[in-house]
Amino acid sequence: MEPLRDDDIRASFVNCSKGEARRISLPRGLADLPWADLDFLGWRDPGAPDRGYLVAERDGRLTGVTLRVPQGGPRSLAKTTMCSLCLTAHPGSGVSLLAARRVGVSGREGNTVGAYMCADLACPLYVRGKKAPVMTMRYKESLSLDERLERMRVNVDQFLDKVFQEH
Template sequence: MEPLGENDIRASFVNCSKGEARRISLPRGLADLPWADLDFLGWRDPGAPDRGYLVAERGGELTGVTLRVPQGGPRALTKTTMCSLCLTGHGGSGVSLLAARKVGASGREGNTVGAYMCADLACPLYVRGKKVPLMSMRYKESLSLEERLERMRTHVDQFLDKVFQER
């Protein structure tokens, strides 16, 4: 991923108002992130643990979505769980259910789409082995690194496609 600036990130959000996008807490040390190892930018808001953000290229456009931990559900899973984006296994609270409000009329009606994701949204780093989950599941995949990265990108695209679906 090419390095992104604050204005590009804020302008990319599709499921919140411009005012909400201006108030998003961006990741600290934005310029120092390992951009070459990122297929998408994902982060959790340290000041609001129920919020997360994902910015990816979709159809040649930068697309950002706000994510929330749904209210009323468990915040931490106590068993080993797998991220639906990168298929990294985590123990404990390493995976969270994150929901994105849909765009357009569907989103204004309160419709959301959710997925179990790495709680810290660091999927590209897990796939590349740059980050290792605590209490991870131990398995060896036969896919190459490039194939695993392509699978993750496909899963991110599929999730974003659901955000854009009317129903």
């Protein structure tokens, strides 16, 4: 991914108002992120732990979505859960259900789409082995790095497709 500017990131959001996009807390050290290792930019807001953001290239343009952690009971810390985007397994709270409001009328009516994702939204770094989940057992895959990256990109595209669905 090419380095992104604040204005480009804020202009990419499709499921919130322009005012909400202006108020989003962007990741600290934006210029210092490992851009060459990112297939999408994902981050959680440290000031609002129930919020996350994902910005990816879709159909040749940047597309950003705001994400929320739905209210619910505490998750088991003894359970291992797998991210639906990168298929990285994490123990405990390493994976969160994140929900994005759909675009258009459907979103204004309160409809959302959710997926279990790495809680820190660092999927590209997990796939590349630049960041390791905290766990005692790692799953071995026979797919090459390029195949795993392509699978993750397809999964992100499919999630974004659901955000754009009107029903």
